[in-house]
Structures are given as C-alpha cells and as structure tokens.
Amino acid sequence: MLVNDSIVLPTCGESNGLIALNVDHGIPPISFIWQNGETTAQIDSLSSGIYTCIVSDSIGCSINYNINLQESSIPLQILGIGTTNSICNRGTGSASASIIGGASPYDYSWTTTANECGNYTLNMYNNSSILTTLSWAHVNYDPPMIKITVNNSTYGYFAVSPLVGFVKNTFEQAAIYVCTGDSIKLEYLSPFSQSQFGYELLDGQGNVIFREARISITGLSYADTVKSFVTGQGTPTLNGLTTGAYTLTVVDSNGCEDSRSVQINSTSGNLNIQAQSILNETCGMKNGAIDIDIQGGILPLNYQWNTGISNEDLINLENGVYTLTVTDQIGCVVSGNFEIINDANGMVVQDTLIQEDSCSTSTGMIDITVTGGQMPYSFEWSNGQYIEDLSNLSTGNYIVTITDATGCQLIERYNIHSVGLFVSSIVTHDTCFRGRGAIDLTVSGGSAPYSYLWPIGLFGVSTQDVSNRLSGIYRCTITDNAGCVYIHIDTVQSIPSDLRIGGAHIQHVDDCLNSTGGIYLAATGGTPPYTYRWNNSITVNSPNLTNAPYGTNTVYITDQNACFIRDTFKVDILRSVLNFSIIDSTITPEICSNEQGAIDLDADLSVFMGVPSYYSYIWNTGETTGSISGLSSGIYTVTISMTSLGCSEVWTISVPNHPATLSIDSIYYLPESCLQTNGLINTSISGGTLPYTYLWSNSDTSQNISNLSSGTYSVTATDSIGCEVSSQSIYIPNLSYGFGIQSTSIIDEQCGNDGGITVTVSGGILPYSYLWSNGATSQNSSGLNSGVHYLTVTEANGCSIIDSFIINTVTNPLLITTQSIQPTCNLSNGAINLSPNGGNAPYSYIWNTMDTTQSIFNLTIGNYSVTVSDMNGCIVTLFIPVIDTSYLVNITSVDTTSTSCNSCTDGAIDLTLDPIGAPYTFLWDNGSTAEDLNNLMSGTYIVTITNADGCSLDTSFTINTSVGVERISPLIQAKVYPNPSNGKFTIEFISPLTEVTTIHIYNNLGQIIYTRKLELTDLDRIIHLQLGDIISGIYLLQLTSNQKYLTQKVIIH
Structure with a gap:
C-alpha cells in the first residue's frame, strides 16, 4: 500500500492550508484517522504544523503518514511605528513604520480622522535688480498691502516692511494657519506699480502656489481650497501631521494584511512670556507701563494685547488686568496676564465684609473700611450708589471708585456669589x-x-x-x-430593543402522514441569553422545533431585559398522498345570464390505508357542500380534503352561459309641453320566444305608454322562457321643464320705502317676461313699502306662473346715545362710549380714528365721528367733540439754599406755584408733605406735586454745599454698643456733656429715620435707644452739638 499527498501551504499566518491523501495498492475500503479526529482523505483550514494520519485498508494493513505543513515565509507584521509630535499642533508631526515578513512589494495605506492643519507661508520680498536706496515708506505712495481671507473671514493684512525695502533680493515671512479643505483668498488692496516689491504664497509642502513680482493691480488675485498637508501617503512614513489617531494598513503581494494605529500629540513648543518690569499707576493718572520679555519661538513674533495694541510693550496704562497673546512664525501661541495696580496715595481698603446672596433673594452685603489718603472720601459704585457700604445686593460684580480729598482714586472690585443649591x-x-x-x-x-x-x-x-x-x-x-x-x-x-430573528430555516414534511418537519431559528440583537416558547410545545425552550407536523407554529423570543418578539412559520406539505376521482358530476349552465347555473359533485369514497375516508368541500364561493347553485358563468375551484388525514386536492370546473337573442329594436318618444302630461313612448321588440311581457318603471305593463309627465322611464321585456332585455333610461323632457321661481330674497322696509324683492327664475323657454302688481316689468323690484306684492312670469311658450311676496316693516328705529369722558392734564385719557338702542343687532362701528369698537379710549382733545350700522343696514352718523378743561401744574419760581458745609443741615427749598390749580398737595422722597423744605443736607430731593384737577408733576432739586473749608469740630467722646444689634443701642458718654445734643440716624439714601434731642436736664452718661421696626442694613448715627460732634456707623441685623 502506497500513500502520496497533495498540499496547499497556509499563508498570512492564517488557517487556510490543505492536505489531500491518495492511496495506491490498498484493499478497499480505505480508512483515515488524523490526530485531530478527522476521518476523511482530505482536511483543510490548516495552520502551519506537523500533521499525522493513520491510513488502513480492509485487511488491516496500515501506514503512519506524516506531513510537515509550513508557511513559505515569515508572516507580514508591522513591528512598530515611530512618531514625532506636532509642535503647537501646526502640522509638524511625523510617523514612520518598520515592516518585516510577508512578500514584497508592499502596499501602504494611511487613514486618519484628524483635522489636517498647518501653515501656508507668505513671502514678502524685494525683487529689484538694482540696489534700492530708499524704502517705499519714504516716497509719496501708499504701501503695497494685501488682505488674506480664510473661510470668508479676514485672517490679516500684510505689506512689505521698510526693512525689506532697503535691501534688494531680501524677503520676510508670515505664517498663515489653515486646515485641509479651508478656502483661502489673496486680495490686493492697493497697487504700487513704481516698485519691485512682490508676494508669493507657499503651500504646506513649500510649493509656490502664487507669485506676483510687480504689484500693479487691485482686487482678488488668488483663491483656492487648501490641499492636504500630509506627505508620504503610499509609503511607510508620513510627514506634516497634526494631533489625532493615524492607522497604517500594509498589504503584501500575497494579499496578507496587517494594521497598527498610533497617536500624534501636540507639544507647546518653547515659546515663553514673562514681564521684564511693571510700573504701577499712581493716583489714577494712567501712567502705568508693562515691559515684556519673550523667549523662544520662531521669529518673527506677533503681539496682540486685549486693548487692541499690537506692540510688545505698553505705556500710559490705568489700573486693570492686561492680556498679551504672542504668536510665532509657525503659529505657536502663548498668553500672559499682567496687572497694573493704582497706587492711590496710600489709600487702601483694610477691612471688608462680604455677605453672600442666599437663595438669589438679594440679601448680599458689602461693608468696607478705608484708610490712608486724605479724608473725606467719596464713593461711587457701579450700581449707581454713592455711599460707603452696600446692602440688599443680588448676585453679581460690584466696582467702587473711592476718591480722597486730594483727588486720588482707588478702584476695588467685589463679587457677590449665590449660595444656592447645585444639582x-x-x-x-x-x-x-x-x-x-x-x-x-x-x-x-x-x-x-x-x-x-x-x-x-x-x-x-x-x-x-x-x-x-x-x-x-x-x-x-x-x-x-x-x-x-x-x-x-x-x-x-x-x-426600543433591536432584538430580531436573524435567520430561519424551515424543513417541510414529505406528506400529510408524518411529523418530520422542523423550524430552525437564529436570534440576534437585544441582550442574551434568550428564552423561547412555541405555541404547540410549552416545554421546548430552544430556537429549534423538531418533529413538527404540517401546520402553523408561533414562537415567542424573550431576552434578558424582558424585551420580546413574536413570529409565525408554516410547515408545508411537499407532496399529496391523495389519489381519488370524481365519480359523478353534473354541470347546469347559466341561461340568459340569469345566475341559475349549478354544479353537483360526488367524490369517490374509499378506504385509505385501512382508514375510512370522508371528504370535505371548500369552494372559492365559500360554499362547503358537494353541490352549489345560483351560479353565474365562470371558473369555480373546490378544495376536496380527506378529513381523516387532512390531505387535499384542488379541482377546477367551468360553468358556461347560454345567451338569449331577445333585443329592443327601437324606442320613440314625444316630450311633455307646458306641464300638460301629454308625453308618450313607443317600443319595438324582436328575437327570443313569443309572447313577450312588459314592465315599465312606472308599473305600466303595455308595450307603449302615453299621458306622461316629464321624467325618466325604462322598460324590461321578458320572453316565454324567461330571457329578459332592459332598455336604458328614457328621459321625457318638458318643453317648459322646471319653469318656476327657484329662489327669492326679500328685504323688509326698515328706513322708509326701502324694501325690495329679488327673484331667480329657471326652466321653460327663454326669454321670460315679468309683470309686478305695481306695474313694474323688471325681474327684481325695489323701493317698496310694506305689504303684499304679486309677480307674473311668462316664458316663450306662453306658460305662466304667479307668486306673491310679503314685505314687513321694521318698527324699532336705530337710536344712539353717547357718554364722553373728557381728557385731563394734557394726557390721552379721554373716552367715548356708545349705547345703541333699536334697530336690529348686531351693530357695526366705524370711527374716524379707524377703530371699529363700540367704545374708544386713550383720547386726546379733538373732534371724533362715528358711523353706526345695524344688521338691517340702517345707518346713524354722530359727531362728538372732546375737550380738556384741566390745568397743568406750573412752578413759577424755585429758590434753593445750599448747605454751609458737607455735614451741615441748613439747606432749604422754597417753591412758588401758579395759583390756578390750587390747592396743591406735595410728597417729597424724604416723606415730607410740605410745600417747602428746610434743615436739609446737601443732595438731590424729589417731589410729586398734584393740583386740584388731579394733574401731577414729578421733579427734583439739588442742594449743593457752599465752597469753603469746613472747620473740623472736636469729637464727642462716647461709645455705641452693641454694634451690630437688633435695633436696641446704648450710648455711653465718656465725659458728661455741657450742651444740648441732638441724635440723628440716617439710612443709606441720606434720609433721617430717627431724631432725638437731649436737653441739659436729660443728659446722663448712658442713653438707651429703641428704633422699633426697621429693616436690616447699614445706618449712620450722628451726635451733634454747637461745639462737638460724633459720627458712627451702626449695623442692624
């Protein structure tokens, strides 16, 4: 037995290798057992490694076969990406990657979501070929200036400086900070054709994108969209990067891929700002100065103070905080705050009490104590107050300017915070x-x-x-x-939940006799785990339903958050096991479209697989029996089911129509004339089977009908076998059809012989003639009095109609009464009210003021007219004069007496008024109701004067202090305690007084709220004061006698 192999090596470090074994000379069948459990001759989805397979034939011969499956090269890998951060986020960053493995050549692709920004460079130069001995600043020409616009906003104005103008072939630069996609425009604001000065604009890579050597034009000269600052796309190194994340994807020639991301951050650069020296303001003279020292950065530098000054240093400064923003050539920015303090002649605020505003209810307080400088002090607060301390303050900033007797000023700032809730x-x-x-x-x-x-x-x-x-x-x-x-x-x-069924597979049954169906689902979304409930199996908690019979199944899927979805799936039958026939069928056709067709079926009753077979019928008409009737011609389908098994077959049956030949050949009619009921209709019928019967729409049964009124008629003819034919609607017109008075409008007599009658006539034959009972022959009649009026209308055929009309009389005439309220005190407070009576409501009003109301208000003197109309159209016009008889308050003279010193109360106001308008009442802001005031301190006094007519005048008068040096009297030696208090104070004199002494207490408006005179017989070392009900705040207590005084601030809480 011999074994050989065919392999596919894995690539890209993935499991995509393959081994296929081939066996010769073995006795089949051949078995394969791999160390990973596979039992086939071919295995795939393999990574690099050694694979062993035991190959055996049917007689027990076996071979251990080993295959070393190794990737042909080192997998592609990005070892790392080195980065350089962007200085001031001005596009100076870079990223460079190191790659190993894979198969070259490589494809590099960089992506980023960063906003690519950087500097365009504007060069301003002298392009002259001869030595320039004078700069343009020394000749009588405007500077050659240009304007740079970025995204339709002015970026700046630039011009060749005098320094460049002295030396040929020199230039200076300015950085223009832009981002990819921005729009940039260059516009000449002034020409300078006599010089050789010019400008050129360089993009982020240093390429010249605009150059103009001789400036001889004005207007827009360059406009474009900023291109990407990044260079190196398609290589392992990128330059010109701003802050953001950058991702490199490398693909080798085998299609292997690796990705890695890096972050480019922004560094602040080495630009630094500090104060070389600060000279404070003295005595409010605006003589402060700031000398700045800038270190680092790339020249040239741009300076911008919050005051709008663009110099490096500032002079002639008043007290305050000054902010400087410095930008270098590449756009790095640094800011610094420098404070100038007003040295106010040694005047300082030593003790300050700030009470915060509670619940935003205006309960804040500022209590200050001033020392130094030269007394007395004056105070001016930003909220308009001129006192030392403030109370009843809301949240906000408050500034006080304190001025001493020499004119030196000290400015202090305070902030009242809210101590409310934060949620x-x-x-x-x-x-x-x-x-x-x-x-x-x-x-x-x-x-x-x-x-x-x-x-x-x-x-x-x-x-x-x-x-x-x-x-x-x-x-x-x-x-x-x-x-x-x-x-x-x-x-x-x-x-809402995104729970859904991602996919479903349905396994249908072969026939209606088994339950081999199945439904297999995959749920996605929501929050796993999921629970499943099937409508036909409450015990199945699975996405799969097996052993399902033919039919419909519903599943309910619920996730961990109790979100649920529902869906329905149907298991169908792939093929039917029925094989029956129709033993007998009778089809009755429809005749003459009479809907009397019929179908009678008898299916084969047999025994199927030992089970008696009974059949059910479902027709497409909804019938459920074997026979149906009352049918029109057409195609009918019936589903015959085997009730014992649920299987069915569909049969299709056609019912024909046997049409009739009965027809209406002709119809002749004569119209009715003059409403005489003399119309007639004759018909002619043919075809079908005689005899015919007739039925007209008016129930007449003869072939022809007469003595007809105007109207619509139709006939149905029926032959002896029941076939019918019907005519279309036959309209018998009236030559004077519809002749009559269709509508009438009557206007009753309202204001004397102004009744009228308007009629609308229709039908009949035009033209019409009219005759009224008063002899008028027009269609409509007007100028009628009350009573009965008759009209005879005749049409062209001579048909006539007579009608009568009644005009009534309106017995309640329209009457108007007026009520006027005259204006007073030269004000717009007059009014006119109308009271209509009679007529027919509602009423309408039109005033010469264009008002349309029953009453008008806010009137000045003048003549007013109004036209009143009722619903009947009766009109009444009235003219109403409005006059003002009151007198205004007139002050004929004022005599004011100034106080002799700042703390003196010897001022006075003496008023003289016009006797016309007397008596007068007076109300001063200090509570006095007298005409004249005496014993006044310096200040402004407001009075409201009202005369006998109720006219008022609000005015004010100022009591000044006579110019001179006030003599400072010796102090009264006394202590006031407790302070603060609830309104109860004790005054303890250090030594007995020998003179009559007066106690005054002033509020923060300078008004006296308490006075007590101590006679010599009353004087004691201890005096008790009880102020009663008084609001919390800061008050001034003053003890005065002929020779001495004491002024003490007291606080009441």
Missing part, C-alpha cells in the same frame, strides 16, 4: 417600554439636610432617587434646611 443627575433610560428607567440625583451647596418631592402617584415620592420609571419628563422639588428651593427636571427616554 446634577445620572439618567438611566427605559428599554422595551418595561418601566426600567431611573434618575440618580447628586445635590450640593445650600444648607443640608435636603428634602425631595417627585410628583409621582397620588401622594408623590420623597426619596432622593427614583427607579422603575417609564419614559417621560420628571420634576423634583429640592428644599434645603434654609428653605432655598431648587426645581430639577430630567427626561427618561424610551429605547
């Missing part, structure tokens, strides 16, 4: 509409503990998180311990 959430969405959604809340901020309320169910849910939710919008109200409320809203979405 985040993780939402789990519902799947398969099973109510598996959930919301997990995380709450911070505010004041713990928190309470929760979800409006779910009848009583709500008070837990922090909710679960087992269907899709929908969920709202949670969160309240912290301080009473702050936050409402959080999340949406739970419904995610």
Whole structure:
C-alpha cells in the first residue's frame, strides 16, 4: 500500500492550508484517522504544523503518514511605528513604520480622522535688480498691502516692511494657519506699480502656489481650497501631521494584511512670556507701563494685547488686568496676564465684609473700611450708589471708585456669589417600554439636610432617587434646611430593543402522514441569553422545533431585559398522498345570464390505508357542500380534503352561459309641453320566444305608454322562457321643464320705502317676461313699502306662473346715545362710549380714528365721528367733540439754599406755584408733605406735586454745599454698643456733656429715620435707644452739638 499527498501551504499566518491523501495498492475500503479526529482523505483550514494520519485498508494493513505543513515565509507584521509630535499642533508631526515578513512589494495605506492643519507661508520680498536706496515708506505712495481671507473671514493684512525695502533680493515671512479643505483668498488692496516689491504664497509642502513680482493691480488675485498637508501617503512614513489617531494598513503581494494605529500629540513648543518690569499707576493718572520679555519661538513674533495694541510693550496704562497673546512664525501661541495696580496715595481698603446672596433673594452685603489718603472720601459704585457700604445686593460684580480729598482714586472690585443649591443627575433610560428607567440625583451647596418631592402617584415620592420609571419628563422639588428651593427636571427616554430573528430555516414534511418537519431559528440583537416558547410545545425552550407536523407554529423570543418578539412559520406539505376521482358530476349552465347555473359533485369514497375516508368541500364561493347553485358563468375551484388525514386536492370546473337573442329594436318618444302630461313612448321588440311581457318603471305593463309627465322611464321585456332585455333610461323632457321661481330674497322696509324683492327664475323657454302688481316689468323690484306684492312670469311658450311676496316693516328705529369722558392734564385719557338702542343687532362701528369698537379710549382733545350700522343696514352718523378743561401744574419760581458745609443741615427749598390749580398737595422722597423744605443736607430731593384737577408733576432739586473749608469740630467722646444689634443701642458718654445734643440716624439714601434731642436736664452718661421696626442694613448715627460732634456707623441685623 502506497500513500502520496497533495498540499496547499497556509499563508498570512492564517488557517487556510490543505492536505489531500491518495492511496495506491490498498484493499478497499480505505480508512483515515488524523490526530485531530478527522476521518476523511482530505482536511483543510490548516495552520502551519506537523500533521499525522493513520491510513488502513480492509485487511488491516496500515501506514503512519506524516506531513510537515509550513508557511513559505515569515508572516507580514508591522513591528512598530515611530512618531514625532506636532509642535503647537501646526502640522509638524511625523510617523514612520518598520515592516518585516510577508512578500514584497508592499502596499501602504494611511487613514486618519484628524483635522489636517498647518501653515501656508507668505513671502514678502524685494525683487529689484538694482540696489534700492530708499524704502517705499519714504516716497509719496501708499504701501503695497494685501488682505488674506480664510473661510470668508479676514485672517490679516500684510505689506512689505521698510526693512525689506532697503535691501534688494531680501524677503520676510508670515505664517498663515489653515486646515485641509479651508478656502483661502489673496486680495490686493492697493497697487504700487513704481516698485519691485512682490508676494508669493507657499503651500504646506513649500510649493509656490502664487507669485506676483510687480504689484500693479487691485482686487482678488488668488483663491483656492487648501490641499492636504500630509506627505508620504503610499509609503511607510508620513510627514506634516497634526494631533489625532493615524492607522497604517500594509498589504503584501500575497494579499496578507496587517494594521497598527498610533497617536500624534501636540507639544507647546518653547515659546515663553514673562514681564521684564511693571510700573504701577499712581493716583489714577494712567501712567502705568508693562515691559515684556519673550523667549523662544520662531521669529518673527506677533503681539496682540486685549486693548487692541499690537506692540510688545505698553505705556500710559490705568489700573486693570492686561492680556498679551504672542504668536510665532509657525503659529505657536502663548498668553500672559499682567496687572497694573493704582497706587492711590496710600489709600487702601483694610477691612471688608462680604455677605453672600442666599437663595438669589438679594440679601448680599458689602461693608468696607478705608484708610490712608486724605479724608473725606467719596464713593461711587457701579450700581449707581454713592455711599460707603452696600446692602440688599443680588448676585453679581460690584466696582467702587473711592476718591480722597486730594483727588486720588482707588478702584476695588467685589463679587457677590449665590449660595444656592447645585444639582446634577445620572439618567438611566427605559428599554422595551418595561418601566426600567431611573434618575440618580447628586445635590450640593445650600444648607443640608435636603428634602425631595417627585410628583409621582397620588401622594408623590420623597426619596432622593427614583427607579422603575417609564419614559417621560420628571420634576423634583429640592428644599434645603434654609428653605432655598431648587426645581430639577430630567427626561427618561424610551429605547426600543433591536432584538430580531436573524435567520430561519424551515424543513417541510414529505406528506400529510408524518411529523418530520422542523423550524430552525437564529436570534440576534437585544441582550442574551434568550428564552423561547412555541405555541404547540410549552416545554421546548430552544430556537429549534423538531418533529413538527404540517401546520402553523408561533414562537415567542424573550431576552434578558424582558424585551420580546413574536413570529409565525408554516410547515408545508411537499407532496399529496391523495389519489381519488370524481365519480359523478353534473354541470347546469347559466341561461340568459340569469345566475341559475349549478354544479353537483360526488367524490369517490374509499378506504385509505385501512382508514375510512370522508371528504370535505371548500369552494372559492365559500360554499362547503358537494353541490352549489345560483351560479353565474365562470371558473369555480373546490378544495376536496380527506378529513381523516387532512390531505387535499384542488379541482377546477367551468360553468358556461347560454345567451338569449331577445333585443329592443327601437324606442320613440314625444316630450311633455307646458306641464300638460301629454308625453308618450313607443317600443319595438324582436328575437327570443313569443309572447313577450312588459314592465315599465312606472308599473305600466303595455308595450307603449302615453299621458306622461316629464321624467325618466325604462322598460324590461321578458320572453316565454324567461330571457329578459332592459332598455336604458328614457328621459321625457318638458318643453317648459322646471319653469318656476327657484329662489327669492326679500328685504323688509326698515328706513322708509326701502324694501325690495329679488327673484331667480329657471326652466321653460327663454326669454321670460315679468309683470309686478305695481306695474313694474323688471325681474327684481325695489323701493317698496310694506305689504303684499304679486309677480307674473311668462316664458316663450306662453306658460305662466304667479307668486306673491310679503314685505314687513321694521318698527324699532336705530337710536344712539353717547357718554364722553373728557381728557385731563394734557394726557390721552379721554373716552367715548356708545349705547345703541333699536334697530336690529348686531351693530357695526366705524370711527374716524379707524377703530371699529363700540367704545374708544386713550383720547386726546379733538373732534371724533362715528358711523353706526345695524344688521338691517340702517345707518346713524354722530359727531362728538372732546375737550380738556384741566390745568397743568406750573412752578413759577424755585429758590434753593445750599448747605454751609458737607455735614451741615441748613439747606432749604422754597417753591412758588401758579395759583390756578390750587390747592396743591406735595410728597417729597424724604416723606415730607410740605410745600417747602428746610434743615436739609446737601443732595438731590424729589417731589410729586398734584393740583386740584388731579394733574401731577414729578421733579427734583439739588442742594449743593457752599465752597469753603469746613472747620473740623472736636469729637464727642462716647461709645455705641452693641454694634451690630437688633435695633436696641446704648450710648455711653465718656465725659458728661455741657450742651444740648441732638441724635440723628440716617439710612443709606441720606434720609433721617430717627431724631432725638437731649436737653441739659436729660443728659446722663448712658442713653438707651429703641428704633422699633426697621429693616436690616447699614445706618449712620450722628451726635451733634454747637461745639462737638460724633459720627458712627451702626449695623442692624
């Protein structure tokens, strides 16, 4: 026995090898046993290795046969890819791969999702062949400037600098940062034909894509789309790479393939920015300066400050933060912030109290203490306040400018934060509409503990998180311990399942006598594992149903998330085992289309395989008996089934039609005239079998009919064997058919002899003539009074009709009454109201103001007119004047008295008003209701003045301080405590007072809210104050006497 082989070596490191053995001289049958268990002469899907097979013949001879199956070369492999990162992500990265194995040549394919970006280079040069001794800046020409546009946005403006202009054959460069696919345009803004200056644009590979040596044009000169910056596609090395992932796929000449991906990152480069020196502003004089030192980067550098300045250094600066952005030639960017401080003559804010805004309820507070400089200080806040401290603040930024007596200014900035709640959430969405959604809340901020309320169910849910939710919008109200409320809203979405049946194989049965069918399914999608339930076998939990008989089977597939699908499959019969015949059949044809055909069948009753055979019938008409009747001609099918086994056969039977020869030869008719019932119809019948009978649509049974009115008639003729023929519809016209008055419109008398009658006549023979009872001969009649009116209409054949019409009288005339409200105080507050009576509602209104309402408002003085119409068309027009008799508030003179010092209260306002309009009422913003004010501090005072007519005037007056030097009085030696307090204070004098002393307390608007005068007999070392109900805030307490004073800030909480 001899064994030889035929092999196919594996390739690409895969299991695609093959061994086929051939045996000579052995005694069949030959058996094969491989070490992997295979028992055939040929095995495939083999990887590299040694394979052994025991080959035996029928008499016991055997051979151990070994085959060394090895791939012809080392498998293709990408050993690695070396990378260089991109500096500032400007397209300077690279990637280079090392390949071993496989069979050359190799095919290299790189792919990436990175946005390929880099620099185009703009060269600006002097192309002169002679030495240029003067730059263009020294002659009377505009600079040769160009504009670069990227993606329709201006990138920058560029021009040859004076430095290049001095030396021939020199140039300078600018980097234009673009990405693949961007649009780039170059446009000349000014020509310069007298020079030899020019520009050229280089792409990312350094190729010149535009050059213009002599600038003698303006307008668009170059436009294109940016090409890829990457070079080396089709090789193992790529250059010009930006940040992103890059994948190399290598295919050798055998079709073997290997892939590997690398990441190109961005490095910041060595560009660095720092301050060489910073000179602060002094006394608000805008004399600060910043001197910058830049290290690294590739020249030239571009400077851009947040103030719009493009110099390296800044001078003449006021206090603030200045940001510099520096860009080098390849586009690397570095930014730095530098602060200029205002040295305000030693003036500083030493103590600052900032109270945060709670729950966004405007409860913030800023309390500052200023030292240094020279008193007194003035304060100007960004919210318009001119006091030292602020209260009742909402969240936001606040800036105060503090000015001392020398004019030095100090600017301070404060931020009031909200201490409210912060909420985040993780939402789990519902799947398969099973109510598996959930919301997990995380709450911070505010004041713990928190309470929760979800409006779910009848009583709500008070837990922090909710679960087992269907899709929908969920709202949670969160309240912290301080009473702050936050409402959080999340949406739970419904995610449908992708569970489906990926494939199905059905094994049909050979005949109706066995159960060898099967259904084999493959479920995909959803979340495995799956469960299966078949409608005819609740115990089968398998994708395969075996031993299935002929019939329909339904499967329910459910995944781990309870998502399910349902499908139905049918096991059919490949061939029938029936072989019977029709013993007897009788077919009765249809005659004259009378639907009286019939079929009578009698199938062969026999015994099949020892089982008595009974038959069932199903016709395509729905009948279930062996005989059917009442048939029209046509093809009929019947399915005859063996009820004991369920097998069936289909028979087809044709029922013919025997048509009749009966026909209607002719029909003659005469029309009716003038509604006289004198029409007639004569018919002629032939064919069929005599005698004939007739039946007309009007129930007449004669061959011919007469004395007919206009209308539609038809006849059916029947011969002696029952064949019928019917005529089409026969229309007997009326020569004056339909003659009559079809519609009438009557207008009743409303406003005197304005009734009318409009009629529409149809039918008969045109033309018509008309005669009204008032002698009019027109079709319609108008200008009629109430009463009965008659009309006679005659058509061309002489047929006439007479009709009567009644016109009624409207007895309730339209009347309008008006009510006017005159405007006052030169305002648009007048009104006119109309009251219609009589007529026929609804009413319509048209004013000369174009209004269409019953009443009009917001009227000034003037003349107004209105036209009122009722539903009957009666019209009333009215003219209504509107006047203003009130007087405006008129101040004839104002005398103001300035205070003699900043803290003095000797200012006054004296008003004089026009006596017309008296008496007047006054309401000042300090609460006074007097006409004149005395004992005032400097400031602005607002008053509302109202006269006897109710007209008001809002105005303001300013009390200034007389120019001069205020004498600083000695201080009253006293202590005020507790401070802060709830409105109860104690004043303890260090030494007894010898003069009458007055206590004033001012709010932050400068208004006096409390006054108390201490007489000499009342003076003691301790005085108690009770302010009563007063809102929280910062107030000023002032003690004054003729010789001394004390001013103290107090806080009430």
